[in-house]
Amino acid sequence: MGSRSDPTTDPALRSWVPVREGSDFPIQNLPYGVFRREAGDPGGIGVAIGDSILDLAPLAGEGLFDDSIPRPRALEAPSFEGVLALGRPTWRKLRGRISELLSAGSREIRDVPGLGERVLVPLDQADLALPVAVRNYVDFYSSLEHASNMGRMFRPDAEPLLPNWRHLPVGYHGRAGTVVVSGTPVVRPWGQTKDDDDSAPSWEPTRMLDIELEVGFFTGAGNQLGTPIPIQTAGDHIFGLVLVNDWSARDIQRWEYQPLGPFLGKSFATSISPWVVTLDALEPYRMAGPVQDPEPLPYLRADDASAFDIELEVGLSSAAMSERGFSPHVVSRTNFRSLYWSMAQQLAHATSNGATAGPGDLFASGTISGADPSSYGSLLELSWRGTRPLVLPDGSKRAFLEDGDTVVMRGWCGDGRERPRIGFGELTGTIVPALADHLADGRPTIQSPRE
Amino acid sequence: MGSRSDPTTDPALRSWVPVREGSDFPIQNLPYGVFRREAGDPGGIGVAIGDSILDLAPLAGEGLFDDSIPRPRALEAPSFEGVLALGRPTWRKLRGRISELLSAGSREIRDVPGLGERVLVPLDQADLALPVAVRNYVDFYSSLEHASNMGRMFRPDAEPLLPNWRHLPVGYHGRAGTVVVSGTPVVRPWGQTKDDDDSAPSWEPTRMLDIELEVGFFTGAGNQLGTPIPIQTAGDHIFGLVLVNDWSARDIQRWEYQPLGPFLGKSFATSISPWVVTLDALEPYRMAGPVQDPEPLPYLRADDASAFDIELEVGLSSAAMSERGFSPHVVSRTNFRSLYWSMAQQLAHATSNGATAGPGDLFASGTISGADPSSYGSLLELSWRGTRPLVLPDGSKRAFLEDGDTVVMRGWCGDGRERPRIGFGELTGTIVPALADHLADGRPTIQSPRE
Numbered sequence A, B: 001m002g003s004r005s006d007p008t009t010d011p012a013l014r015s016w017v018p019v020r021e022g023s024d025f026p027i028q029n030l031p032y033g034v035f036r037r038e039a040g041d042p043g044g045i046g047v048a049i050g051d052s053i054l055d056l057a058p059l060a061g062e063g064l065f066d067d068s069i070p071r072p073r074a075l076e077a078p079s080f081e082g083v084l085a086l087g088r089p090t091w092r093k094l095r096g097r098i099s100e101l102l103s104a105g106s107r108e109i110r111d112v113p114g115l116g117e118r119v120l121v122p123l124d125q126a127d128l129a130l131p132v133a134v135r136n137y138v139d140f141y142s143s144l145e146h147a148s149n150m151g152r153m154f155r156p157d158a159e160p161l162l163p164n165w166r167h168l169p170v171g172y173h174g175r176a177g178t179v180v181v182s183g184t185p186v187v188r189p190w191g192q193t194k195d196d197d198d199s200a201p202s203w204e205p206t207r208m209l210d211i212e213l214e215v216g217f218f219t220g221a222g223n224q225l226g227t228p229i230p231i232q233t234a235g236d237h238i239f240g241l242v243l244v245n246d247w248s249a250r251d252i253q254r255w256e257y258q259p260l261g262p263f264l265g266k267s268f269a270t271s272i273s274p275w276v277v278t279l280d281a282l283e284p285y286r287m288a289g290p291v292q293d294p295e296p297l298p299y300l301r302a303d304d305a306s307a308f309d310i311e312l313e314v315g316l317s318s319a320a321m322s323e324r325g326f327s328p329h330v331v332s333r334t335n336f337r338s339l340y341w342s343m344a345q346q347l348a349h350a351t352s353n354g355a356t357a358g359p360g361d362l363f364a365s366g367t368i369s370g371a372d373p374s375s376y377g378s379l380l381e382l383s384w385r386g387t388r389p390l391v392l393p394d395g396s397k398r399a400f401l402e403d404g405d406t407v408v409m410r411g412w413c414g415d416g417r418e419r420p421r422i423g424f425g426e427l428t429g430t431i432v433p434a435l436a437d438h439l440a441d442g443r444p445t446i447q448s449p450r451e
Helices: A056-061 A088-102 A115-119 A144-154 A231-237 A250-256 A279-285 A319-323 A343-351 B056-061 B088-102 B115-119 B144-154 B231-237 B250-256 B279-285 B319-323 B343-350
Strands: A032-036 A044-049 A052-055 A120-122 A127-129 A136-140 A171-174 A179-181 A190-193 A202-205 A213-219 A238-245 A270-272 A311-317 A329-335 A361-364 A406-413 A422-432 B032-036 B044-049 B052-055 B120-122 B127-129 B136-140 B171-174 B179-181 B190-193 B202-205 B213-219 B238-245 B270-272 B311-317 B329-335 B361-364 B406-413 B422-432
Touching (some): A231 A238, A238 A422, A279 A422, A343 A361, B032 B052, B136 B343, B213 B311, B213 B343, B238 B279, B343 B361
Parallel strands (some): A136 A361, A179 A270
Antiparallel strands (some): A032 A044, A044 A052, A213 A238, A238 A270, B032 B127, B044 B052, B311 B329, B406 B422
């Protein structure tokens, strides 16, 4: 997977499409997304370049992908599941061809009258949709620092890590159907909660609404039922990465989660960034991950460097800050490379029992926390269960999220000067107040809208 | 939802299609499935009647559903997700029309030359496919007896039930992508296991392969994100029921499941019966469920009877028994009506935080165990952790499943004489040996077939 021989990641490459300095989307990136030009539009597959989206379907219609993609109809669908199914050799050809079409010397688009206008859509005039209808969503727990912090807070008298943690990437299934795209408002959920000294649970809106800073990957190609994906080829099944905010209601989660794990405390919404950054674009930022001790079992042993040097940042704005035009206050900075279990290990483990993985599967890292308290990936850790509230620039304090708060996550590789900036764009979400007195007396205050 | 006024469930109703005495599929049932006439056929939506399948698409093509279904293309798809999306008023119209077309007095099908031959497919000449591509799979833990048995076995010195169990239907997400149709072979999974006195985990095929006898329901219509389905209308969202065998590798599950719940111990396969029995067909068998103490919170309180009187049975055949033509040995008999938490409560709870549910969502009950040891729904309970092995008619003993074992689950309402038999057909699965020495040295013995 040598990046040096891959012309699409060459730092010297430039596009004829204008790209601002500091843009997340230079020609070395070329992330995929699904966009709508207007409401009701079924959606098209696009690639971000500078402040524009390159619309792939009309390019296919002009025959510009003939050699690079065997099934051009995959580019016409309102999700890119068809692209995911193509597999890495075709992903590479397609990426190579898009890079070629956009590179400074190419006139193939510009030479067709009107084509440039048809295929380049200003980013600020498009709605970005969920890029893939998520069919399975697995959430891991792969940050050593996060798992240790959770242990320290909730089992203070025991070893922070449970005995299995260093032997396998602990994970569980989340709700695929509530994975939503960046910008989707998050309604504060009602739920059952119970404090230790309460005799019975209460029904109330969560008072401990939290974020989880994560990175997820989408798979393609895939395996057949009963046939695991070995770790040596796991990377071939990873199409690309997104930022993930796994919203969590800690009080609901705490009461419900024994013995089968989190359920309603996390199933109300999981937000992902709209642009899927390909593993091919990230190759120059591949590096060795943390040393694993004890050495994992053979089926989890990889020879290759399998971590990626992705900077991550979480910003938070109160409603007052948003109204007054303040920038989000950065509450956490960390890096994806610190993750103990690699994506390849996660995928090999998840399929080691013969379970399938393929197009539409999203695997997320779990909360990414670094060693330093300023690098924790959840408010639960940042405020240490509310004992050390964060102070925002408007003077307000935060243990957990309040209504009107907006969370903005960002991720990127490279400094944008010596090394191209491979950015993820923004992952945002704003908290909407809970429904009023919802179901508290056993009668609905509102009906399900489709009834 | 009064069954007395519903002509489709009238015990006196007869069909012009022959129906054997004791058939699971009299005209009062009319379950939906997806079938293929031959390999490679994209699949059609059918309704079981006696020993035949009524193929719906050609009937729609003849215009025979004009008044009952607004979107006849829903009947042409290779899954019935489109039917699920129609909602209960249309489900009722469609069911009423199919009942009318099949009832003894009707000549509408028989009067069109050749139509009867085109639309009636012998059951034994068709392959039954997964009826719905499952988009979300939730598994509950709603049997008081099962949850208590698990507590007694794994926490012998504590209260069998955890504190939350009587306050909410405990549940978690399973892997939607590995829900498979009856008859799919189950490959014994490899996995990490660790006994208490081992210093490190082993990598081996599971030695504790188990079944879980469950009943699941598919939803349709559905809600919008952020808007719960109130319990008063939850029944309107339940299309129909299937039998579920949630295969479980107890040794893998035991080592991995803390703190986030089951993952690989259950994700290798979950089998469902091919025919979805509608809630409308089951209405005559609706009855009051167990008394709930303490009374649940208001959002989980329903006025209606919400249990269903469904007999359940598990049979087991060793390879030797299958070869010698023995019938499966019945190892458990129980009833769905004993379930502590109702389907309506499960659905209201699962959406109480605003999570969506809709077409493609499968909600399963969790293992259904009765009070008597002969009514337990898993081998773990039936053999009491292997301390009381079952004895099969060929003299062999079983604590857990062996290679070549076939499990057959059945479910039905009614005696078939005074009350029509509403049956689920069979849910079967045979255990296939684990892959040889798979990945034990870190190298794959086989490649993923699609690479």
